[in-house]
Amino acid sequence: MKIKNNEKGLLRFTTAGSVDDGKSTLIGRLLYDSKSIFEDQMEHIEESSKRRGKEEVDLALLTDGLRAEREQGITIDVAYRYFATPKRKFIIADTPGHIQYTRNMVTGASTANLAVILVDARNGVLEQTLRHSYIASLLNIRHIIFCVNKMDLVEYNEEQFRSIEQNLKDLAAKLNIHEAFYVPISAKLGDNVVEGSENMTWYQGPTFLDILEDVEVSEDHDFEHKRFPVQYVVRPQSKDWHDYRGYAGRVAGGVFKPGEEVTVLPSMIKSKVKSVDQYEKQLEAATPGESLIITLEDDVDISRGDMIVGADDLPAVEQEVEMMVCWFSERPLVPRNKYVLRHTSAEVRCVVRSIDTKIDINKIEENNEDKSVAMNDIIKISVKTTQPIFFDDYKVNSNTGSVVLIDEATNETVGAGMIIKK
Amino acid sequence: MSNTVEINSEHLRELENEAIFVMREIAAQFERPVLLFSGGKDSILLVHLAKKAFWPGKIPFPLLHIDTGHNFEETLEYRDNLAKELGVELIVAKVQDSIDQGRVVEEKGVNASRNRLQTVTLLDAVEDLKADAAIGGGRRDEEKARAKERFFSHRDEFGQWDPKNQRPELWNIFNGRKNMGEHFRVFPISNWTELDVWQYILQEEIELPSLYYTHKRKCFNRDGTWLAYAPFMQLKPTEEVVERDVRCRTIGDISCTGLTLSTANNLNDIVTEIAASRITERGGRYDDKRSEAAMEDRKKEGYF
Numbered sequence: 001m002k003i004k005n006n007e008k009g010l011l012r013f014t015t016a017g018s019v020d021d022g023k024s025t026l027i028g029r030l031l032y033d034s035k036s037i038f039e040d041q042m043e044h045i046e047e048s049s050k051r052r053g054k055e056e057v058d059l060a061l062l063t064d065g066l067r068a069e070r071e072q073g074i075t076i077d078v079a080y081r082y083f084a085t086p087k088r089k090f091i092i093a094d095t096p097g098h099i100q101y102t103r104n105m106v107t108g109a110s111t112a113n114l115a116v117i118l119v120d121a122r123n124g125v126l127e128q129t130l131r132h133s134y135i136a137s138l139l140n141i142r143h144i145i146f147c148v149n150k151m152d153l154v155e156y157n158e159e160q161f162r163s164i165e166q167n168l169k170d171l172a173a174k175l176n177i178h179e180a181f182y183v184p185i186s187a188k189l190g191d192n193v194v195e196g197s198e199n200m201t202w203y204q205g206p207t208f209l210d211i212l213e214d215v216e217v218s219e220d221h222d223f224e225h226k227r228f229p230v231q232y233v234v235r236p237q238s239k240d241w242h243d244y245r246g247y248a249g250r251v252a253g254g255v256f257k258p259g260e261e262v263t264v265l266p267s268m269i270k271s272k273v274k275s276v277d278q279y280e281k282q283l284e285a286a287t288p289g290e291s292l293i294i295t296l297e298d299d300v301d302i303s304r305g306d307m308i309v310g311a312d313d314l315p316a317v318e319q320e321v322e323m324m325v326c327w328f329s330e331r332p333l334v335p336r337n338k339y340v341l342r343h344t345s346a347e348v349r350c351v352v353r354s355i356d357t358k359i360d361i362n363k364i365e366e367n368n369e370d371k372s373v374a375m376n377d378i379i380k381i382s383v384k385t386t387q388p389i390f391f392d393d394y395k396v397n398s399n400t401g402s403v404v405l406i407d408e409a410t411n412e413t414v415g416a417g418m419i420i421k422k
Numbered sequence: 423m424s425n426t427v428e429i430n431s432e433h434l435r436e437l438e439n440e441a442i443f444v445m446r447e448i449a450a451q452f453e454r455p456v457l458l459f460s461g462g463k464d465s466i467l468l469v470h471l472a473k474k475a476f477w478p479g480k481i482p483f484p485l486l487h488i489d490t491g492h493n494f495e496e497t498l499e500y501r502d503n504l505a506k507e508l509g510v511e512l513i514v515a516k517v518q519d520s521i522d523q524g525r526v527v528e529e530k531g532v533n534a535s536r537n538r539l540q541t542v543t544l545l546d547a548v549e550d551l552k553a554d555a556a557i558g559g560g561r562r563d564e565e566k567a568r569a570k571e572r573f574f575s576h577r578d579e580f581g582q583w584d585p586k587n588q589r590p591e592l593w594n595i596f597n598g599r600k601n602m603g604e605h606f607r608v609f610p611i612s613n614w615t616e617l618d619v620w621q622y623i624l625q626e627e628i629e630l631p632s633l634y635y636t637h638k639r640k641c642f643n644r645d646g647t648w649l650a651y652a653p654f655m656q657l658k659p660t661e662e663v664v665e666r667d668v669r670c671r672t673i674g675d676i677s678c679t680g681l682t683l684s685t686a687n688n689l690n691d692i693v694t695e696i697a698a699s700r701i702t703e704r705g706g707r708y709d710d711k712r713s714e715a716a717m718e719d720r721k722k723e724g725y726f
Contacts, residue, residue, distance in 0.1 A: 077585070110593045413590050
């Protein structure tokens with residue numbers, strides 16, 4: 001066994017697009033050309049293609065879903081797909097793009113490092129392009145690849161691509177997107193997907209897969225502010241570990257090292273990190289994303305929902321919270337409604353104080369007149385919580401800036417919130 | 423074969439961090455979780471991850487084995503040793519008991535399998551134990567019905583999965599709230615692929631039942647799939663029992679576990695074999711070949 005050291009780790013990306021823009025074909029092409037399709041899967045889609053009267057093998061069938069969906073001809077949910085190249089492993093959150101499925105796009109985007117947005121070369125930037133780009137920026141996805149697809153249908157025309165590219169650049173600037181790429185492709189024929197294109201020698205940039213393989217996402221975590229939500233307290237109370245009391249969790253921000261001073265919220269008690277433990281080992285440091293155990297020098301009463309933070313680097317500790325929310329429920333959101341609010345490992349209740357603005361995501365404009373909230377709407381609201389929560393602005397740290405709203409009557413997840421720190 | 427396998431440890435570390443997070447979330451959010459243990463590599467991996475998640479404490483939930491009675495001997499031996507070594511409780515629920523109680527009727531014919539009957543035994547056990555979460559080794563790369571599965575998958579009081587009514591899962595905030603009588607299936611290794619599982623087993627040097635390594639076994643070929651022969655199995659007239667060098671790529675009920683012709687006798691060779699394989703692991707599972715939506719149907723009923 002040899003461990004590789006120059007590796008890039010996981011890349012989670014989301015693809016959004018509508019039925020006809022070739023999204024399924026693009027994913028199918030990516031899987032096929034990167035040799036991630038197995039023989040039995042290939043036989044299966046060859047058979048299905050024939051049965052459905054298609055002349056060529058339809059790569060889009062690789063992402064075919066459940067029978068419930070086939071019968072209705074829709075995609076009901078986020079589907080996850082996996083492939084790997086020698087350089088990297090990828091997880092695709094494949095989400096349907098029709099307007100009523102904003103909730104799925106938000107869900108898929110919430111765990112993504114990168115978003116792929118498809119634009120039809122014949123049509124250029126449409127309302128749905130705005131919608132997808134807005135959601136990517138709202139969820140603070142820092143890397144976006146705009147694939148201008150179906151270049152074969154516009155005779156691989158460079159001018160056509162350049163003019164769409166310019167429009168997309170204007171859009172990216174308006175939305176404050178950290179890093180954007182623009183690639184002319186034909187998903188159906190494979191141009192610039194995995195291999196370069198002989199039909200578009202005027203394009204010198206990387207192919208779609210090149211970008212996926214090389215994009216750097218390890219800096220996307222917040223390394224600056226120490227944040228450790230306590231998830232579970234490990235107390236073996238066994239003979240060998242009689243007095244052991246470890247706080248288990250996943251580092252949400254910053255780097256924790258033994259000896260450093262920390263503050264425990266909500267008690268505000270100060271202590272020092274005694275050790276960072278991870279299954280039979282003591283680590284020199286705890287870095288963002290790692291599941292581990294922190295022990296402290298002092299015997300402090302800490303339980304799930306508490307947060308260990310840098311000694312003099314506190315998050316906001318407040319009961320009045322403002323947030324952008326994507327609404328998921330058929331039951332409308334109205335002021336004075338009460339919900340369960342989940343935030344890191346904490347759970348509190350909250351009451352909606354006001355609905356401040358609604359976003360028209362087809363135009364990316366604020367709508368201050370209509371404040372009714374239906375499923376798939378994106379709004380800014382103010383809530384008051386029963387106890388203070390410890391948070392950062394979502395744009396600074398998505399781990400400590402994100403919340404989920406739950407309906408107490410049905411237990412359903414009804415909203416996804418991104419906190420705005422005043 | 424004696425290749426040196428290259429392992430991308432960085433992505434395995436990320437998958438491990440995620441799975442351990444989910445394990446701890448289960449212990450924190452539920453009162454009576456059980457870990458579904460079949461003796462297959464995925465459930466062995468789950469136990470290993472649980473061990474790491476709660477170290478230096480013990481795993482805070484029991485293992486539950488749904489026993490079809492059609493087991494490979496090696497699996498049972500492995501199961502008993504593992505439970506003893508970890509000091510965790512092992513609960514066995516038998517499909518035979520469900521048959522004897524008249525809860526299910528044994529399938530007939532050459533393709534008879536107890537695989538589907540397990541669902542009733544499983545749901546009864548969940549109810550009897552008042553389990554509010556059953557931890558499973560399902561992975562999204564296995565099958566298209568699994569590709570839409572959640573980490574925290576809600577089941578109604580009938581134990582059913584409704585693909586159209588699953589809770590959206592955002593960031594790493596999991597909603598395990600439920601009413602009395604309902605439960606959750608939780609899948610900590612949702613994002614692992616078959617190759618990830620094998621690479622991780624190699625990296626962590628996890629001990630596996632001998633079935634996963636090459637051995638000589640009496641088997642027969644049914645519609646292109648090699649199946650292990652056992653006395654209770656009915657053969658078709660054209661089928662012939664022969665001895666072959668085989669190993670299991672997945673382990674389930676003996677009646678539906680496809681065997682791979684292989685001489686791989688160590689993890690290095692197995693990982694090399696899997697990496698080069700052009701057929702999915704469920705390609706050898708007879709239970710999935712029954713129809714295009716076989717898994718989707720079984721899942722809706724409450725299958726693993």
